[in-house]
Amino acid sequence: MNPSKQTNNLTVPLAWLLYSIVCYLIFLTTFLYLIGFTxxxxxxxxxxxxxxxDxxxxxxxxxxxxxxxxxQHSLMARRSVKNAMAALIAPVAERSTYVLLSSLVLGVMFWLWRPIPxxxxxxxxxxxxxxLSGLFWLGWVIVLLATFLISHFELFGLKQAIDHWRNTPQKAAxxxxxxxxxxxxxxxxxxxLIAFWATPHMTAGHLLFALGMSVYLFMGARFEERDLVRLFGERYRRYQRDVGMIMPRLRKRHR
Known part of the structure:
Protein backbone atom coordinates (compact mmCIF):
# COMPACT_ATOMS: atom_id res chain seq x y z
CA MET A 1 0.00 0.00 0.00
CA ASN A 2 1.13 3.52 -0.77
CA PRO A 3 2.42 5.03 2.55
CA SER A 4 0.77 8.38 1.87
CA LYS A 5 -2.56 6.68 1.15
CA GLN A 6 -2.25 4.59 4.31
CA THR A 7 -1.53 7.72 6.35
CA ASN A 8 -4.57 9.43 4.84
CA ASN A 9 -6.73 6.40 5.65
CA LEU A 10 -5.71 6.77 9.30
CA THR A 11 -5.76 10.57 9.49
CA VAL A 12 -9.23 11.22 8.09
CA PRO A 13 -11.11 8.97 10.58
CA LEU A 14 -9.06 10.45 13.42
CA ALA A 15 -9.93 13.97 12.26
CA TRP A 16 -13.65 13.11 12.25
CA LEU A 17 -13.31 11.54 15.69
CA LEU A 18 -11.69 14.71 17.07
CA TYR A 19 -14.41 16.78 15.40
CA SER A 20 -17.12 14.64 17.02
CA ILE A 21 -15.44 14.91 20.43
CA VAL A 22 -15.37 18.71 20.14
CA CYS A 23 -19.05 18.74 19.08
CA TYR A 24 -19.95 16.52 22.03
CA LEU A 25 -18.10 18.73 24.51
CA ILE A 26 -19.87 21.80 23.13
CA PHE A 27 -23.20 19.98 23.49
CA LEU A 28 -22.36 18.94 27.06
CA THR A 29 -21.47 22.53 28.01
CA THR A 30 -24.69 23.80 26.41
CA PHE A 31 -26.79 21.14 28.14
CA LEU A 32 -25.34 22.03 31.54
CA TYR A 33 -25.89 25.71 30.82
CA LEU A 34 -29.53 24.98 29.91
CA ILE A 35 -30.01 23.45 33.36
CA GLY A 36 -28.54 26.53 35.00
CA PHE A 37 -30.40 28.88 32.65
CA THR A 38 -33.83 27.46 33.48
CA ASP A 54 -40.67 46.46 27.28
CA GLN A 72 -33.22 24.36 12.94
CA HIS A 73 -33.80 21.39 15.22
CA SER A 74 -36.68 19.97 13.19
CA LEU A 75 -35.44 20.65 9.66
CA MET A 76 -32.01 19.15 10.23
CA ALA A 77 -33.63 15.97 11.53
CA ARG A 78 -35.57 15.44 8.27
CA ARG A 79 -34.27 12.88 5.80
CA SER A 80 -34.27 15.30 2.86
CA VAL A 81 -32.01 17.73 4.75
CA LYS A 82 -29.74 14.87 5.84
CA ASN A 83 -29.39 13.81 2.21
CA ALA A 84 -28.48 17.37 1.23
CA MET A 85 -25.91 17.55 4.04
CA ALA A 86 -24.29 14.35 2.74
CA ALA A 87 -22.98 16.37 -0.21
CA LEU A 88 -21.18 18.73 2.17
CA ILE A 89 -19.91 16.55 5.02
CA ALA A 90 -19.06 12.91 5.56
CA PRO A 91 -22.02 10.78 6.73
CA VAL A 92 -20.04 9.84 9.86
CA ALA A 93 -20.15 13.50 10.96
CA GLU A 94 -23.79 14.19 10.13
CA ARG A 95 -25.11 13.59 13.66
CA SER A 96 -22.25 15.49 15.30
CA THR A 97 -22.88 18.48 13.02
CA TYR A 98 -26.58 18.40 13.91
CA VAL A 99 -25.65 18.37 17.62
CA LEU A 100 -23.14 21.19 17.10
CA LEU A 101 -25.55 23.49 15.28
CA SER A 102 -28.35 22.79 17.77
CA SER A 103 -25.99 23.69 20.61
CA LEU A 104 -24.90 26.91 18.89
CA VAL A 105 -28.53 27.96 18.29
CA LEU A 106 -29.29 27.32 21.96
CA GLY A 107 -26.25 29.41 22.84
CA VAL A 108 -27.64 32.29 20.78
CA MET A 109 -30.95 31.89 22.63
CA PHE A 110 -29.20 32.15 26.00
CA TRP A 111 -27.29 35.22 24.82
CA LEU A 112 -30.20 37.16 23.32
CA TRP A 113 -32.99 36.07 25.69
CA ARG A 114 -34.79 39.01 27.32
CA PRO A 115 -36.34 38.64 30.78
CA ILE A 116 -40.02 39.33 31.46
CA PRO A 117 -39.88 39.56 35.25
CA LEU A 132 -40.81 21.69 42.94
CA SER A 133 -37.01 21.92 43.13
CA GLY A 134 -36.88 18.14 43.45
CA LEU A 135 -39.13 17.74 40.41
CA PHE A 136 -36.89 20.13 38.46
CA TRP A 137 -33.83 17.97 39.10
CA LEU A 138 -35.82 14.78 38.56
CA GLY A 139 -36.76 16.04 35.11
CA TRP A 140 -33.10 16.46 34.14
CA VAL A 141 -32.23 13.03 35.57
CA ILE A 142 -34.98 11.51 33.40
CA VAL A 143 -33.63 13.31 30.33
CA LEU A 144 -30.10 12.05 30.92
CA LEU A 145 -31.09 8.49 31.83
CA ALA A 146 -33.37 8.28 28.80
CA THR A 147 -30.41 8.99 26.50
CA PHE A 148 -28.31 6.25 28.11
CA LEU A 149 -31.17 3.74 28.00
CA ILE A 150 -31.04 3.85 24.21
CA SER A 151 -27.55 4.90 23.10
CA HIS A 152 -26.27 8.16 24.53
CA PHE A 153 -23.07 8.37 22.50
CA GLU A 154 -24.81 7.39 19.26
CA LEU A 155 -27.52 9.99 19.88
CA PHE A 156 -24.87 12.69 20.09
CA GLY A 157 -22.63 11.47 17.27
CA LEU A 158 -19.64 10.03 19.13
CA LYS A 159 -20.30 6.35 18.50
CA GLN A 160 -20.45 6.84 14.74
CA ALA A 161 -17.04 8.54 14.74
CA ILE A 162 -15.49 5.91 17.04
CA ASP A 163 -16.80 3.07 14.86
CA HIS A 164 -15.47 4.84 11.76
CA TRP A 165 -12.06 5.31 13.39
CA ARG A 166 -11.97 1.63 14.39
CA ASN A 167 -13.29 0.61 10.96
CA THR A 168 -16.22 -1.13 12.66
CA PRO A 169 -19.30 -1.65 10.47
CA GLN A 170 -22.42 0.25 11.51
CA LYS A 171 -25.10 -2.01 12.95
CA ALA A 172 -28.75 -1.73 12.00
CA ALA A 173 -30.98 0.14 14.45
CA LEU A 193 -41.43 19.16 30.32
CA ILE A 194 -41.03 18.43 34.03
CA ALA A 195 -37.81 20.46 34.22
CA PHE A 196 -39.22 23.44 32.31
CA TRP A 197 -42.42 23.70 34.38
CA ALA A 198 -41.25 22.74 37.88
CA THR A 199 -40.23 26.01 39.49
CA PRO A 200 -41.28 27.69 42.75
CA HIS A 201 -41.00 31.10 41.06
CA MET A 202 -42.60 31.28 37.62
CA THR A 203 -42.04 34.58 35.84
CA ALA A 204 -43.78 35.60 32.63
CA GLY A 205 -40.51 35.07 30.74
CA HIS A 206 -40.08 31.57 32.16
CA LEU A 207 -43.73 30.80 31.37
CA LEU A 208 -43.23 31.91 27.76
CA PHE A 209 -40.17 29.65 27.51
CA ALA A 210 -42.00 26.69 29.06
CA LEU A 211 -45.01 27.15 26.77
CA GLY A 212 -42.96 27.63 23.63
CA MET A 213 -40.66 24.67 24.26
CA SER A 214 -43.61 22.48 25.26
CA VAL A 215 -45.34 23.20 21.94
CA TYR A 216 -42.11 22.41 20.11
CA LEU A 217 -41.59 19.14 22.02
CA PHE A 218 -45.04 17.85 21.05
CA MET A 219 -44.59 18.97 17.44
CA GLY A 220 -41.07 17.54 17.26
CA ALA A 221 -42.27 14.23 18.66
CA ARG A 222 -44.86 13.99 15.87
CA PHE A 223 -42.18 14.49 13.21
CA GLU A 224 -39.89 12.00 14.93
CA GLU A 225 -42.67 9.42 15.06
CA ARG A 226 -42.93 9.45 11.26
CA ASP A 227 -39.25 8.53 10.95
CA LEU A 228 -39.60 5.79 13.56
CA VAL A 229 -42.61 4.26 11.81
CA ARG A 230 -40.64 4.34 8.55
CA LEU A 231 -37.70 2.64 10.29
CA PHE A 232 -39.49 -0.01 12.38
CA GLY A 233 -42.82 -0.37 10.58
CA GLU A 234 -45.66 -2.33 12.18
CA ARG A 235 -43.67 -3.02 15.32
CA TYR A 236 -43.55 0.69 16.09
CA ARG A 237 -47.24 1.12 15.21
CA ARG A 238 -48.12 -1.49 17.84
CA TYR A 239 -45.91 0.41 20.29
CA GLN A 240 -47.84 3.59 19.46
CA ARG A 241 -51.12 1.85 20.22
CA ASP A 242 -49.92 0.49 23.57
CA VAL A 243 -47.81 3.33 25.01
CA GLY A 244 -48.42 7.08 25.34
CA MET A 245 -46.27 9.44 23.30
CA ILE A 246 -45.05 11.82 26.03
CA MET A 247 -47.58 11.43 28.83
CA PRO A 248 -48.23 7.95 30.31
CA ARG A 249 -51.62 6.44 29.57
CA LEU A 250 -53.74 5.51 32.56
CA ARG A 251 -54.91 2.42 30.74
CA LYS A 252 -54.14 0.73 27.46
CA ARG A 253 -56.38 1.19 24.47
CA HIS A 254 -58.56 -1.70 23.40
CA ARG A 255 -57.37 -3.10 20.08
Whole structure:
Protein backbone atom coordinates (compact mmCIF):
# COMPACT_ATOMS: atom_id res chain seq x y z
CA MET A 1 0.00 0.00 0.00
CA ASN A 2 1.13 3.52 -0.77
CA PRO A 3 2.42 5.03 2.55
CA SER A 4 0.77 8.38 1.87
CA LYS A 5 -2.56 6.68 1.15
CA GLN A 6 -2.25 4.59 4.31
CA THR A 7 -1.53 7.72 6.35
CA ASN A 8 -4.57 9.43 4.84
CA ASN A 9 -6.73 6.40 5.65
CA LEU A 10 -5.71 6.77 9.30
CA THR A 11 -5.76 10.57 9.49
CA VAL A 12 -9.23 11.22 8.09
CA PRO A 13 -11.11 8.97 10.58
CA LEU A 14 -9.06 10.45 13.42
CA ALA A 15 -9.93 13.97 12.26
CA TRP A 16 -13.65 13.11 12.25
CA LEU A 17 -13.31 11.54 15.69
CA LEU A 18 -11.69 14.71 17.07
CA TYR A 19 -14.41 16.78 15.40
CA SER A 20 -17.12 14.64 17.02
CA ILE A 21 -15.44 14.91 20.43
CA VAL A 22 -15.37 18.71 20.14
CA CYS A 23 -19.05 18.74 19.08
CA TYR A 24 -19.95 16.52 22.03
CA LEU A 25 -18.10 18.73 24.51
CA ILE A 26 -19.87 21.80 23.13
CA PHE A 27 -23.20 19.98 23.49
CA LEU A 28 -22.36 18.94 27.06
CA THR A 29 -21.47 22.53 28.01
CA THR A 30 -24.69 23.80 26.41
CA PHE A 31 -26.79 21.14 28.14
CA LEU A 32 -25.34 22.03 31.54
CA TYR A 33 -25.89 25.71 30.82
CA LEU A 34 -29.53 24.98 29.91
CA ILE A 35 -30.01 23.45 33.36
CA GLY A 36 -28.54 26.53 35.00
CA PHE A 37 -30.40 28.88 32.65
CA THR A 38 -33.83 27.46 33.48
CA UNK A 39 -33.09 26.74 37.15
CA UNK A 40 -31.25 29.96 37.94
CA UNK A 41 -28.15 28.20 39.25
CA UNK A 42 -24.40 28.61 38.65
CA UNK A 43 -24.55 30.46 35.33
CA UNK A 44 -23.91 34.16 34.63
CA UNK A 45 -27.20 34.67 32.74
CA UNK A 46 -30.43 32.89 33.62
CA UNK A 47 -33.92 32.98 32.14
CA UNK A 48 -34.74 35.96 34.39
CA UNK A 49 -31.56 37.95 33.66
CA UNK A 50 -30.53 40.24 30.82
CA UNK A 51 -31.14 43.73 29.44
CA UNK A 52 -34.58 45.06 30.37
CA UNK A 53 -36.91 45.95 27.48
CA ASP A 54 -40.67 46.46 27.28
CA UNK A 55 -42.45 43.14 27.65
CA UNK A 56 -44.04 43.10 24.13
CA UNK A 57 -40.58 43.48 22.57
CA UNK A 58 -39.13 40.90 24.95
CA UNK A 59 -41.92 38.46 24.07
CA UNK A 60 -41.31 39.03 20.35
CA UNK A 61 -37.54 38.51 20.65
CA UNK A 62 -37.92 35.41 22.79
CA UNK A 63 -40.62 33.97 20.55
CA UNK A 64 -38.43 34.41 17.48
CA UNK A 65 -35.51 32.76 19.28
CA UNK A 66 -37.63 29.69 20.09
CA UNK A 67 -38.95 29.55 16.52
CA UNK A 68 -35.36 29.71 15.24
CA UNK A 69 -34.42 26.79 17.48
CA UNK A 70 -37.49 24.80 16.49
CA UNK A 71 -36.91 25.28 12.75
CA GLN A 72 -33.22 24.36 12.94
CA HIS A 73 -33.80 21.39 15.22
CA SER A 74 -36.68 19.97 13.19
CA LEU A 75 -35.44 20.65 9.66
CA MET A 76 -32.01 19.15 10.23
CA ALA A 77 -33.63 15.97 11.53
CA ARG A 78 -35.57 15.44 8.27
CA ARG A 79 -34.27 12.88 5.80
CA SER A 80 -34.27 15.30 2.86
CA VAL A 81 -32.01 17.73 4.75
CA LYS A 82 -29.74 14.87 5.84
CA ASN A 83 -29.39 13.81 2.21
CA ALA A 84 -28.48 17.37 1.23
CA MET A 85 -25.91 17.55 4.04
CA ALA A 86 -24.29 14.35 2.74
CA ALA A 87 -22.98 16.37 -0.21
CA LEU A 88 -21.18 18.73 2.17
CA ILE A 89 -19.91 16.55 5.02
CA ALA A 90 -19.06 12.91 5.56
CA PRO A 91 -22.02 10.78 6.73
CA VAL A 92 -20.04 9.84 9.86
CA ALA A 93 -20.15 13.50 10.96
CA GLU A 94 -23.79 14.19 10.13
CA ARG A 95 -25.11 13.59 13.66
CA SER A 96 -22.25 15.49 15.30
CA THR A 97 -22.88 18.48 13.02
CA TYR A 98 -26.58 18.40 13.91
CA VAL A 99 -25.65 18.37 17.62
CA LEU A 100 -23.14 21.19 17.10
CA LEU A 101 -25.55 23.49 15.28
CA SER A 102 -28.35 22.79 17.77
CA SER A 103 -25.99 23.69 20.61
CA LEU A 104 -24.90 26.91 18.89
CA VAL A 105 -28.53 27.96 18.29
CA LEU A 106 -29.29 27.32 21.96
CA GLY A 107 -26.25 29.41 22.84
CA VAL A 108 -27.64 32.29 20.78
CA MET A 109 -30.95 31.89 22.63
CA PHE A 110 -29.20 32.15 26.00
CA TRP A 111 -27.29 35.22 24.82
CA LEU A 112 -30.20 37.16 23.32
CA TRP A 113 -32.99 36.07 25.69
CA ARG A 114 -34.79 39.01 27.32
CA PRO A 115 -36.34 38.64 30.78
CA ILE A 116 -40.02 39.33 31.46
CA PRO A 117 -39.88 39.56 35.25
CA UNK A 118 -43.60 39.74 36.10
CA UNK A 119 -44.43 37.03 38.62
CA UNK A 120 -47.02 34.44 37.54
CA UNK A 121 -46.70 32.38 40.72
CA UNK A 122 -44.30 32.27 43.63
CA UNK A 123 -44.47 29.45 46.16
CA UNK A 124 -43.65 30.43 49.73
CA UNK A 125 -44.13 27.16 51.64
CA UNK A 126 -40.78 25.47 52.26
CA UNK A 127 -42.11 21.97 51.57
CA UNK A 128 -43.66 23.05 48.26
CA UNK A 129 -40.45 24.80 47.21
CA UNK A 130 -38.49 21.66 48.00
CA UNK A 131 -40.99 19.53 46.07
CA LEU A 132 -40.81 21.69 42.94
CA SER A 133 -37.01 21.92 43.13
CA GLY A 134 -36.88 18.14 43.45
CA LEU A 135 -39.13 17.74 40.41
CA PHE A 136 -36.89 20.13 38.46
CA TRP A 137 -33.83 17.97 39.10
CA LEU A 138 -35.82 14.78 38.56
CA GLY A 139 -36.76 16.04 35.11
CA TRP A 140 -33.10 16.46 34.14
CA VAL A 141 -32.23 13.03 35.57
CA ILE A 142 -34.98 11.51 33.40
CA VAL A 143 -33.63 13.31 30.33
CA LEU A 144 -30.10 12.05 30.92
CA LEU A 145 -31.09 8.49 31.83
CA ALA A 146 -33.37 8.28 28.80
CA THR A 147 -30.41 8.99 26.50
CA PHE A 148 -28.31 6.25 28.11
CA LEU A 149 -31.17 3.74 28.00
CA ILE A 150 -31.04 3.85 24.21
CA SER A 151 -27.55 4.90 23.10
CA HIS A 152 -26.27 8.16 24.53
CA PHE A 153 -23.07 8.37 22.50
CA GLU A 154 -24.81 7.39 19.26
CA LEU A 155 -27.52 9.99 19.88
CA PHE A 156 -24.87 12.69 20.09
CA GLY A 157 -22.63 11.47 17.27
CA LEU A 158 -19.64 10.03 19.13
CA LYS A 159 -20.30 6.35 18.50
CA GLN A 160 -20.45 6.84 14.74
CA ALA A 161 -17.04 8.54 14.74
CA ILE A 162 -15.49 5.91 17.04
CA ASP A 163 -16.80 3.07 14.86
CA HIS A 164 -15.47 4.84 11.76
CA TRP A 165 -12.06 5.31 13.39
CA ARG A 166 -11.97 1.63 14.39
CA ASN A 167 -13.29 0.61 10.96
CA THR A 168 -16.22 -1.13 12.66
CA PRO A 169 -19.30 -1.65 10.47
CA GLN A 170 -22.42 0.25 11.51
CA LYS A 171 -25.10 -2.01 12.95
CA ALA A 172 -28.75 -1.73 12.00
CA ALA A 173 -30.98 0.14 14.45
CA UNK A 174 -32.51 -2.11 17.10
CA UNK A 175 -36.01 -1.51 18.44
CA UNK A 176 -36.01 -1.65 22.25
CA UNK A 177 -38.10 -0.21 25.07
CA UNK A 178 -36.09 -0.28 28.32
CA UNK A 179 -37.38 1.08 31.65
CA UNK A 180 -39.01 4.51 31.01
CA UNK A 181 -39.82 3.47 27.44
CA UNK A 182 -42.41 1.04 28.81
CA UNK A 183 -44.33 4.06 30.14
CA UNK A 184 -43.91 6.66 27.37
CA UNK A 185 -42.45 6.59 23.89
CA UNK A 186 -40.41 9.76 24.45
CA UNK A 187 -39.32 9.88 28.10
CA UNK A 188 -36.62 12.42 27.27
CA UNK A 189 -39.31 14.89 26.22
CA UNK A 190 -41.28 14.15 29.38
CA UNK A 191 -38.17 14.94 31.42
CA UNK A 192 -37.78 18.27 29.62
CA LEU A 193 -41.43 19.16 30.32
CA ILE A 194 -41.03 18.43 34.03
CA ALA A 195 -37.81 20.46 34.22
CA PHE A 196 -39.22 23.44 32.31
CA TRP A 197 -42.42 23.70 34.38
CA ALA A 198 -41.25 22.74 37.88
CA THR A 199 -40.23 26.01 39.49
CA PRO A 200 -41.28 27.69 42.75
CA HIS A 201 -41.00 31.10 41.06
CA MET A 202 -42.60 31.28 37.62
CA THR A 203 -42.04 34.58 35.84
CA ALA A 204 -43.78 35.60 32.63
CA GLY A 205 -40.51 35.07 30.74
CA HIS A 206 -40.08 31.57 32.16
CA LEU A 207 -43.73 30.80 31.37
CA LEU A 208 -43.23 31.91 27.76
CA PHE A 209 -40.17 29.65 27.51
CA ALA A 210 -42.00 26.69 29.06
CA LEU A 211 -45.01 27.15 26.77
CA GLY A 212 -42.96 27.63 23.63
CA MET A 213 -40.66 24.67 24.26
CA SER A 214 -43.61 22.48 25.26
CA VAL A 215 -45.34 23.20 21.94
CA TYR A 216 -42.11 22.41 20.11
CA LEU A 217 -41.59 19.14 22.02
CA PHE A 218 -45.04 17.85 21.05
CA MET A 219 -44.59 18.97 17.44
CA GLY A 220 -41.07 17.54 17.26
CA ALA A 221 -42.27 14.23 18.66
CA ARG A 222 -44.86 13.99 15.87
CA PHE A 223 -42.18 14.49 13.21
CA GLU A 224 -39.89 12.00 14.93
CA GLU A 225 -42.67 9.42 15.06
CA ARG A 226 -42.93 9.45 11.26
CA ASP A 227 -39.25 8.53 10.95
CA LEU A 228 -39.60 5.79 13.56
CA VAL A 229 -42.61 4.26 11.81
CA ARG A 230 -40.64 4.34 8.55
CA LEU A 231 -37.70 2.64 10.29
CA PHE A 232 -39.49 -0.01 12.38
CA GLY A 233 -42.82 -0.37 10.58
CA GLU A 234 -45.66 -2.33 12.18
CA ARG A 235 -43.67 -3.02 15.32
CA TYR A 236 -43.55 0.69 16.09
CA ARG A 237 -47.24 1.12 15.21
CA ARG A 238 -48.12 -1.49 17.84
CA TYR A 239 -45.91 0.41 20.29
CA GLN A 240 -47.84 3.59 19.46
CA ARG A 241 -51.12 1.85 20.22
CA ASP A 242 -49.92 0.49 23.57
CA VAL A 243 -47.81 3.33 25.01
CA GLY A 244 -48.42 7.08 25.34
CA MET A 245 -46.27 9.44 23.30
CA ILE A 246 -45.05 11.82 26.03
CA MET A 247 -47.58 11.43 28.83
CA PRO A 248 -48.23 7.95 30.31
CA ARG A 249 -51.62 6.44 29.57
CA LEU A 250 -53.74 5.51 32.56
CA ARG A 251 -54.91 2.42 30.74
CA LYS A 252 -54.14 0.73 27.46
CA ARG A 253 -56.38 1.19 24.47
CA HIS A 254 -58.56 -1.70 23.40
CA ARG A 255 -57.37 -3.10 20.08
Missing amino acids: GGVLVPKTINDGPAV WPLAALINGLLMIMFGI YTVWEIEAAWAKAL IFKTPLFYHLVRHPMYLGF
